[in-house]
Amino acid sequence: MCGIVGLFHPLDPAVPDHVTLRRMATALRHRGPDGDGFHAEPHLGLGHRRLAIVDLAGGAQPMSTPDGQVTVCFNGEIYNHALLRRDLEAAGHRFRTRSDTETLLHGWREWGTGLLDRLAGMFAFALWDVGRGELLLARDRLGEKPLHHAVLPDGTVAFASELQGLLVLPGLSRKLDPQAIDDYLALGYVPDPATIFAAVRRLPAAHFLLLRRGEEAVPSPRPYWHPPRRASLPATGAAELLAAGLDRAVRAQMMSDVPLGALLSGGVDSASVVAFAARARAEEGGGALDTFTIGFEGEADERPMAARVAGLFGARHRSEGGTADYLSAARDVARVFGEPFGDHSAVPSLAVCALARRHVTVALSGDGGDELLGGYRRHRWHALAEAVRAQIPAPLRRSVLGGLARAYPKLDRAPRWLRAKHTLTEISLDSALGYYNTVCKLHAARRRGLLSASLRAAVDGHDPADRFVALMRDCDPDDPLLAAGYVDLHTYLPGDILVKTDRASMAASLELRPPMLDHRFVEQALALPSAAKLKGGQGKHVLRQAMRQHLPPDLLAGGKRGFAAPIADPLRARIATVRARLTGAAMQDSGLFDVAALARLAEEHGSGRFDHGQALWQLLVFEGFLAEAAGVPDAAAVADPVPA
Incomplete structure (x- = not known):
């Protein structure tokens, strides 16, 4: 496992600054404490931090072909590299190491981007072919290994395994993405391809980006794999x-x-x-x-x-x-x-x-x-809710059940069987919105009420549920369990x-x-x-x-149990500190939140009548993020909203 960084300018033939590459790589030292390596030539610079796993002596990176024409910087493991090596050797390729990294070099020469279809593993890598003038950035099918990228004001494309590798670049805007903030409050994470920073994007899982020397515009990422969208195997066996x-x-x-x-x-x-x-x-x-x-x-x-x-x-x-x-x-x-x-x-x-x-x-x-x-309770509930939806016409569900849901009190502290508000709400909604309702941490009215007026205006018209609707539209409508899993594989799992x-x-x-x-x-x-x-x-x-x-x-x-202690009571026991953090300088100075609304949220939780544990945790982490970013230019500013 490793950390990778890089700088690529498609038009400027200057050799990227070694000091900058080293600074980027050093920010990722935790990903690779066993050593570092660098490669720089006109247009391109690569940096690597290594956690040595396979071929400890011969697997150092960046790694190049003997003629220096192809160079790769790789994070991950290719589990079928021995099989690919046999195919490549049969085609005339000669290997110098036992490392799975070298498979990428020869595989690119033999198959081009078709290499990605043949890889079994977790990976994020940058591969440069000087003869073709092409830089390939690629990420594994499920999104196990991360890769972030940004275009700097001078046209340089910068990339790194983690955000920390990019944030050392003085030319990178630190303005926050308002829609990412809204997504984070709704889902508990910022979904691909966004990051919290408007200028930085994540390469989505199962996608690649092919940059070319001489082409100023950065193309859109392209997919190379899709998970199944309908059941095709029998239950027998x-x-x-x-x-x-x-x-x-x-x-x-x-x-x-x-x-x-x-x-x-x-x-x-x-x-x-x-x-x-x-x-x-x-x-x-x-x-x-x-x-x-x-x-x-x-x-x-x-x-x-x-x-x-x-x-x-x-x-x-x-x-x-x-x-x-x-x-x-x-x-x-x-x-x-x-x-x-x-x-x-x-x-x-x-x-x-x-x-x-x-x-x-x-x-x-x-x-x-x-x-x-x-395996999740929401999967079982979605299958049951779909069966109920199939028996009740949509207009009746929306008017009658939706009305009951709005009238039913929110009983956070009551036994689960008395908390019918969520049940009625989900069944009243259509399939995709119903499923989104089960994964949403903070629903629209609640989270928008916590935002400042300026941030509310910036996210007006944005709905985190839209991606769920689009994903479920791709799936077999008669298989709700597959649809739920398909959505999770594109949202919750990678995000x-x-x-x-x-x-x-x-x-x-x-x-x-x-x-x-x-x-x-x-x-x-x-x-x-x-x-x-x-x-x-x-x-x-x-x-x-x-x-x-x-x-x-x-x-x-046995049933599914969460891998964490309950959070509501520990936060309630220290509610004065929670309130102080949420109304402190970091949150006030950001201008992103209605601090009085944050105080009320903490007080309601402290009273014991409501359970806002998840919301308070997310806000505490956001406060910690702002505190970490203190002193960084534009860290609390938001960029203009992305047009719909």
């Missing part, structure tokens, strides 16, 4: 198919020349990965697998089940517990992520990655299973889950690999019919069936 696919993915992702372990929770996804990894390790005679768990006292404590699973497979298990100081963590999250990030499970994620890094350099994880196999795992692991200089996001496994899982995924009101049915011979029945029967 689905468990065996899924088990074989996961076993293959786990074995492929265990390639490493450094110590490798696995993160282990009390859930079926990470336990399934550990089961196959432990079996593969035993077959290779590699000794016990290292596993790692973080837990909190109470309902979120998964340590007992994790220890049981580890013992079942003879793993060398390490776990830690404790309490989370969310007020301090809000500042830490803002610093590590480089922009506001509202998923508070980032806090235990940072802790478990730090624990794992003390013992291994690479760790497998169970991320992705919920999105693919209907929240994979941002969290990448930044948390890289903050500890740990490489994290999720076998369930092997694109071949994704294609299999998403294409299974809903009947294979959802049964008896429980998701991931097919995975539970696939793992019957490997995991304990009570673990397989």
Whole structure:
């Protein structure tokens, strides 16, 4: 795992400044503590920070072909590089290293952008072909590895793995994107291709950008892969198919020349990965697998089940517990992520990655299973709501159920069965808006009420729900579970889950690999019919069936539990400090919020009558982001809104 940076000017043949490249790379030192490397020539400069995983001696970057015509700067792992190497050698290519990086150089010469279709792995890379005058920026299919880019005022295209690598550039505007702020408050993250900064964009997952010498205009990113949009596999034999696919993915992702372990929770996804990894390790005679768990006292404590699973497979298990100081963590999250990030499970994620890094350099994880196999409660509810919608005409739903929803009180502290407002609201809405309603953290009236008048005007007409509507329009309308998973693969997974795992692991200089996001496994899982995924009101049915011979029945029967301690009560216990931060200098000076409304939000939460824990957490992280940005020119200013 590594960090990459670069500067490219399509018209100016000057060699980019080495000091600037080094400054950009140094900002990403945590992504690659094992060394750095640089390459500069007319039009182009590349910088690299290396976390050595494969071919420790021969894999240094940037790496060039012997004739110096093609150079690559790469972050990630290509799990099928040995197979690609055989094909390329048969075609006459000669390799000098064992590194998967070199596969990109020869693969580009042999297949051009067709190389991307052949790669199995997680990656973000920049590849320069001086003869063609082309610079290829590419990102993996699911968005496991990040790549940010911006056009500077002088026409230079700058790019980096993380925002921190770009923010050292004095010519980069720090003005905030007003629509990104609105999206963040609605979803808890800034969705691709936006970032919190108006001048910086993220290359979307499964896209590439091809820049050419002599062409001033930066083209739009182009997709090279789409996940399945309709179920095409039978339910018969689905468990065996899924088990074989996961076993293959786990074995492929265990390639490493450094110590490798696995993160282990009390859930079926990470336990399934550990089961196959432990079996593969035993077959290779590699000794016990290292596993790692973080837990909190109470309902979120998964340590007992994790220890049981580890013992079942003879793993060398390490776990830690404790309490989370969310007020301090809000500042830490803002610093590590480089922009506001509202998923508070980032806090235990940072802790478990730090624990794992003390013992291994690479760790497998169970991320992705919920999105693919209907593992979230909202997936099951969406399928049920769609069945209800099909029985009630849309006008009746909107008028009658919508009216009841508006009249029903908001009972945050009541038992779940009394909180019918959300249920009525979702069913009254059409499919895509109903699903958006289940993932939205702060609905329009609430979040707009927290904004200053100027920011409200800047986001007028913007609706974060629009992307959900567009995505669901692409899917089979008769398969609500597939539609929900398809939406998650384009929103929540790359915007929240994979941002969290990448930044948390890289903050500890740990490489994290999720076998369930092997694109071949994704294609299999998403294409299974809903009947294979959802049964008896429980998701991931097919995975539970696939793992019957490997995991304990009570673990397989268990439901989804969040990887974080509840946040409402800890914030309520320190509500005076919460209020002070939200009404302090950083928020007031930004001019982005109605500070009096923020104070009321804190007071309502402190009273115990309302649960605003999630909203307060997101605002605390935003305050931490503004505090981190203090003294940076334009950090609190917003750019002009993007035209609709």
